[in-house]
Structures are given as C-alpha cells and as structure tokens.
Amino acid sequence: MIEYIKLFLPRSKKEVKLEISLPRFYDKNTKFDSIYFLDGQNAFKDSHAAYNRSIRATKYMGYMASITNTKLIGIAIHNAGSDLGRINEYTPFPITNPAEEEWKKQEVQICHDFCDDFVQIIIPYIERKYPTSNNRFIYGSSLAAVTAIYLGYKYEVFSGIGAFSTASFLCKDEMDQFIHQHFKKNVKLFLYVGKRESSDGSYDSKLYYTTSLELYHMLKNKDAKVRLVVSESGIHSESTWEYQLLDFISFMYYDNIIYRS
Numbered sequence: 500m501i502e503y504i505k506l507f508l509p510r511s512k513k514e515v516k517l518e519i520s521l522p523r524f525y526d527k528n529t530k531f532d533s534i535y536f537l538d539g540q541n542a543f544k545d546s547h548a549a550y551n552r553s554i555r556a557t558k559y560m561g562y563m564a565s566i567t568n569t570k571l572i573g574i575a576i577h578n579a580g581s582d583l584g585r586i587n588e589y590t591p592f593p594i595t596n597p598a599e600e601e602w603k604k605q606e607v608q609i610c611h612d613f614c615d616d617f618v619q620i621i622i623p624y625i626e627r628k629y630p631t632s633n634n635r636f637i638y639g640s641s642l643a644a645v646t647a648i649y650l651g652y653k654y655e656v657f658s659g660i661g662a663f664s665t666a667s668f669l670c671k672d673e674m675d676q677f678i679h680q681h682f683k684k685n686v687k688l689f690l691y692v693g694k695r696e697s698s699d700g701s702y703d704s705k706l707y708y709t710t711s712l713e714l715y716h717m718l719k720n721k722d723a724k725v726r727l728v729v730s731e732s733g734i735h736s737e738s739t740w741e742y743q744l745l746d747f748i749s750f751m752y753y754d755n756i757i758y759r760s
Contacts, residue, residue, distance in 0.1 A: 500525065501543060501557075506624060508616035511588075511609070513579075517621070518543055519629070520557045520573035522564065531570045532634040533625065534560065534748070535617075537589065537643035539575030541737050552737045556638075559744040567752055574625055576617070578643070588613050589642045591649040592673035610646065618654050634658050636751050640740050642666045645674065651688070652681040659687035661747040663740045664696055664733075668710045675717065687724040689750045690715055691743040693733015707735070726750050 504517040520543055522531075534556070536542040541549055542556045560571045579588045583601050586594070587609035594605050625631065636659045639647030644662035651660035667674050692711035708729070715727040728746050733739045 506621065508613070508620055510612035510616045510619075515616075515621070516540075516577040517625075518547070518573075518575040518577075519625070520560065520575070521629075522561065522570065522572070527630055529570055530630050530632045531572045532636070533629075533631050534571060534573050534636045534638060535622075536573060536575040537578065537637070537639040537646055538585075539577045541640075542573065542575035542638075548737065550737065554640075554737045554741045554744060556744060559741075559748060563745065563748045563752075569752065571748075572629060572631070574621075576621065585642065589639075589646040590670065591646060592670035592677065594669045595672070596669050610649075614646070614650055614653065617650060618656055622656065636661065636748075638663070638747065640664055640737075641735065642669070645670070648674075648688070649677065651686050652678065652683055655683075657686060659689070659751040661689045661691075661744075661751075663691045663743060663747075664693065664707050664735055665690065665711055665714065666707070667714060668706045671710060678714075678717065682718070682721055682723065684721070684723060687751060688718060688726070689747045690725065690727045691730070691733075691740070691746070692727070693730040693735070693739055695732060696735040 500521045502519040505514050507514050518539055540547045541553050543553055545551055545553050556573055560573055564571045578585045586602055587606050590605060591610045593607055594602055597603055635657050637647045637650055637657050638661040640663040644665035645667055647660050648662050651657045690711055692707050694708050696707035718725040728743060
C-alpha cells in the first residue's frame with residue numbers, strides 16, 4: 500500500500516512530494532524501521548520514475564521483512580525535478596568537476612537547507628504519523644548518494660546508509676575532508692558500484708569505480724562498518740541498482756548476505 504503526501508519545507512521554501520510504502524498487513528500498534536529514499540520518484544513505481552524504471556524497492560523490502568522478521572516502511576522523497584534543481588538539492592559541497600555549464604550556477608546552501616528540512620521537518624512528520632522506531636536508513640544513488648552520506652554522517656539520525664554509484668568525484672576533496680571530520684563509526688555504510696558506469700558520457704567510465712574504491716579504503720582504514728559490492732557489468736541505472744537492494748538491506752541488519760545460498 501502506498502500513501503501520498505505533500506509537505507511544505509520552510510527552509511527550502513517549497514513543497515515536497517512523499518510516497519510512503521506500507522506493508523500489506525500494516526498495524527498501527529507495531530513499530531517499524533524506516534528506509535528513506537532520495538530521488539523518491541524512482542523508488543517504488545515504474546510509472547512515476549524519471550526514466551520509466553524504478554528500483555522497485557517495495558518488493559525487496561517485503562522480501563527482507565518476511566525472512567528476517569523485521570518490520571519496514573519506505574519513505575520516498577521526490578527530488579526537485581529539473582537538472583539544476585537536483586544539482587542544488589543534492590550537492591552539499593561545491594562541484595569542482597562540472598559536466599555542464601549550468602552546473603556552475605550551483606548553490607550549496609540549497610542542499611544544506613534541504614538537509615535541515617529533511618531532519619527537522621520530514622522525519623518528525625513521518626514519526627508522528629506512523630509508528631516508527633529509531634532504526635532509520637537512508638538510500639541515495641549517484642549524486643543523491645553523496646547527499647545520503649552527508650545526511651548519514653552529519654546528523655545523529657540514521658543507523659545506516661546505502662550509497663549506490665556515488666558521484667563523489669564531483670566534489671572529492673571537500674567530501675573527503677567532511678568524512679574525516681564527521682565520520683561516525685556506529686553508522687553502517689553500504690557502497691555499490693558498477694565497472695561500466697558513465698552517467699552521461701561526460702566522464703571517464705572508471706571514475707565511479709575508482710572513487711568508490713578510494714572511499715571504501717579510506718573508511719576501512721577508520722575501522723568503519725562499511726561494505727563494498729562491485730558489479731563487473733553494472734551500468735548507471737535503476738535497473739542495475741534494483742538488484743543490489745537486498746545486499747543493502749541485508750547489510751543494515753547483518754554482516755553477511757543472508758538471502759543467497
């Protein structure tokens with residue numbers, strides 16, 4: 500069951516669309532863990548997705564809940580829509596490696612405002628409306644993976660982060676510095692990357708892989724709770740990310756993949 504909500508964000512000075520995925524046997528007397536999805540229009544339904552293909556998260560949340568006896572709800576937050584709007588909303592650091600001239604108009608404060616609204620407005624609203632636990636996870640892909648890591652380490656809110664095909668090469672030095680300053684050992688981080696990734700052809704196809712590997716090693720040296728999954732044939736798309744969701748959710752609860760024989 501999916502519920503739809505529109506919520507005004509005061510710092511961002513805009514309305515945001517939310518999709519809430521509830522289990523079939525939803526019970527208001529049961530506490531649920533929560534997964535928040537950035538680029539939320541691409542989370543649950545193909546018909547809502549930007550490229551007509553979602554990550555179909557409800558299927559995998561339901562499967563994991565059934566075999567682990569956990570209770571999960573998903574909260575998908577739609578992005579700003581336009582290319583520059585998404586750049587502004589999902590880039591907490593100045594872009595030093597822009598692919599488009601328009602990206603030079605980036606305003607970092609817009610992302611900081613959005614992140615404050617996320618923590619101070621969206622999460623409290625969800626937790627007043629639905630019976631949730633303090634066990635919260637955040638998912639983001641590509642540029643939104645940078646935002647997910649920022650949210651997960653900046654605020655004392657999330658238990659775990661799923662960062663898929665992280666576009667950290669756009670702002671690598673500032674992001675590395677941020678992680679050194681704000682890294683939280685108790686927050687799990689799941690990293691996924693494919694070796695055939697190039698989001699628009701503007702970048703070397705090895706960039707996603709090499710920067711994800713560097714990020715993994717940096718965090719591993721900090722004794723982080725981090726896992727990296729690499730796909731030899733993975734491309735930059737929801738159809739690829741879908742098949743890593745079970746790894747992500749599994750790692751949030753366990754140290755091993757539990758659904759494969």
